[in-house]
Amino acid sequence: MHGSNPTDGPSSPPGPMGMHGVGVRTDPTRRNDPASGFDSGPLRPTDPSVRTDPAAMPVVPAVTPSPAPAPGYDAPARSHPDTVGEPAPRYEFLEHIGSGGMADVYRARDNELGRHVAVKLFRETDETVADQQRREREIKLLSGLTHVGLVPVHDAGRLIHAGIERRYLVMELVDGLSLAHRIAEGPVKPRQVADIGAQVADVLSYVHGRGVVHRDVKPENILVSEVPTFGYTLMTRLADFGVAQFVDGTRLTGHGTIMGTAAYISPEQARGEEVTAATDIYSLGLVLLEALKGEREYTGTPIEAALARLHRPPAIPDDLSPEWRSILGAMTADDPAVRPNAHDVASTMRDLIRLMILQTQVRKGRVPVWAKATGDAVAGADRRRRIAGIAGIVIGVIGVGIAIVVGIAASTGLIG
Structure with a gap:
C-alpha cells in the first residue's frame, strides 16, 4: 500500500477503513474504534483517556486507492505454474531451447523487467556431491567474469518447476544459433x-x-x-x-x-x-x-x-x-x-x-x-x-x- 500525508482540511465523513479505503483525520470530540474501523460516537468528558488538545490527537494515515489500468494496458501473463516467489512468478517459461549433461535451458520472459532471458534449470534428482559442487562453481564462476564474448549472468536462485524445486541460473538470451x-x-x-x-x-x-x-x-x-x-x-x-x-x-x-x-x-x-x-x-x-x-x-x-x-x-x-x-x-x-x-x-x-x-x-x-x-x-x-x-x-x-x-x-x- 502507498500512504499519503493527511491534509488539514475538513474531516471526511466517517466510514470503513478497508484495503482501498480513504483515511480520515480523527475528530477530537469523537471516539474512533481501531478494531472495527468505525466511528463509535461522541466521547464522554468524564473519560480520563480523552485528550482535549486536537494537536495531540493521533492521525490515521490515508491509503491511496490503486490506480485503474490505463486504456490498452496488457498485463503480463501469470498463468504459468513456475514461480520464484509469490504472488506471481517472475520468470514465465516459453520454450525449451536446449539440454546439457547437467541442465536444461529455456527461453523465458522476465516479468519484472519485461525482457526475454535464458533460464538454465539444473537437474538435481540424480546429482552427486561432485555434481553439486560443479553446479555451484559454474554459477559463482560466471557471476565473477565480465567479457563481451561471455554470456552475462542476470540472476540465480531456486524455483518450482513442474512441481519440483530446482536451482536456476538466468543469463542473457543470445539471439542466434550455435x-x-x-x-x-x-x-x-x-x-x-x-x-x-x-x-x-x-x-x-x-x-x-x-x-x-x-x-x-x-x-x-x-x-x-x-x-x-x-x-x-x-x-x-x-x-x-x-x-x-x-x-x-x-x-x-x-x-x-x-x-x-x-x-x-x-x-x-x-x-x-x-x-x-x-x-x-x-x-x-x-x-x-x-x-x-x-x-x-x-x-x-x-x-x-x-x-x-x-x-x-x-x-x-x-x-x-x-x-x-x-x-x-x-x-x-x-x-x-x-x-x-x-x-x-x-x-x-x-x-x-x-x-x-x-x-x-x-x-x-x-x-x-x-x-x-x-x-x-x-x-x-x-x-x-x-x-x-x-x-x-x-x-x-x-x-x-x-x-x-x-x-x-x-x-x-x-x-x-
Whole structure:
C-alpha cells in the first residue's frame, strides 16, 4: 500500500477503513474504534483517556486507492505454474531451447523487467556431491567474469518447476544459433571461421588469465549471431562453463577422469593427464578445422573418438591456405608446450582476416589504405612473432603472405 500525508482540511465523513479505503483525520470530540474501523460516537468528558488538545490527537494515515489500468494496458501473463516467489512468478517459461549433461535451458520472459532471458534449470534428482559442487562453481564462476564474448549472468536462485524445486541460473538470451547449427549446413566461409576463432580466442585469453580452463570448447558451446561487431562479420559468445576448472584449484573429479566432449578433448585429456590452458587451444583448433571442412575430425563412439587422436594427428586438408594449415597444425599439436597461447591465436586470426581482406581487395582492383604502407603491414606481423616452435612459423607465413599480396598489387599499379 502507498500512504499519503493527511491534509488539514475538513474531516471526511466517517466510514470503513478497508484495503482501498480513504483515511480520515480523527475528530477530537469523537471516539474512533481501531478494531472495527468505525466511528463509535461522541466521547464522554468524564473519560480520563480523552485528550482535549486536537494537536495531540493521533492521525490515521490515508491509503491511496490503486490506480485503474490505463486504456490498452496488457498485463503480463501469470498463468504459468513456475514461480520464484509469490504472488506471481517472475520468470514465465516459453520454450525449451536446449539440454546439457547437467541442465536444461529455456527461453523465458522476465516479468519484472519485461525482457526475454535464458533460464538454465539444473537437474538435481540424480546429482552427486561432485555434481553439486560443479553446479555451484559454474554459477559463482560466471557471476565473477565480465567479457563481451561471455554470456552475462542476470540472476540465480531456486524455483518450482513442474512441481519440483530446482536451482536456476538466468543469463542473457543470445539471439542466434550455435556454431554446430552452421556446420550442419556445410563448410563455413574462411573469413567467418577466422572471425569466430579470433573472438573465442580472446575470451579464452581472458579466462585463462584468471586461472580458468573451460575444458569443453565445442561447436555447441559457441553461439553465433548475425550481428557485425568490433570489425568482425559475426558476434560470437562462448557459453557453458559447467566443467571448467581452476588451473591451480582443487580437482572436482578423480584423477584420470575425462571431463569434456570426446570429439574435441585434447590428447592429454584422453590420457587422463593434468589439464592446462593448452587443452582449450587444442579443442578450439579442432572446432575451427571442423568449421572449415564441414565435418567432424574424430567420429565414432565416445571411446573411439577419444582414443583416435592418440594414434593419428588431425588431417588438415592440403587445399587450405598455408596460413590456415600452419595455425591449425600448431593449435592441434600433440605436445601442449608447442601450442600457441590464446592471445597469440587471437592475434594470428586477426592477421588472417587482414590477409583475406587484402586478397579480396586486390582481386577487385582495390587495396585498403592500411596496406599501402608495405613495411608497416609486414612489421606489424613481425611484432607479434611470439609463438614458440611450430607456432612461430605461423606469423612468418602470414607476414610473407601480406608482403606477397602487397607486392603483386604494387607490380600491377594498384599501389602507386
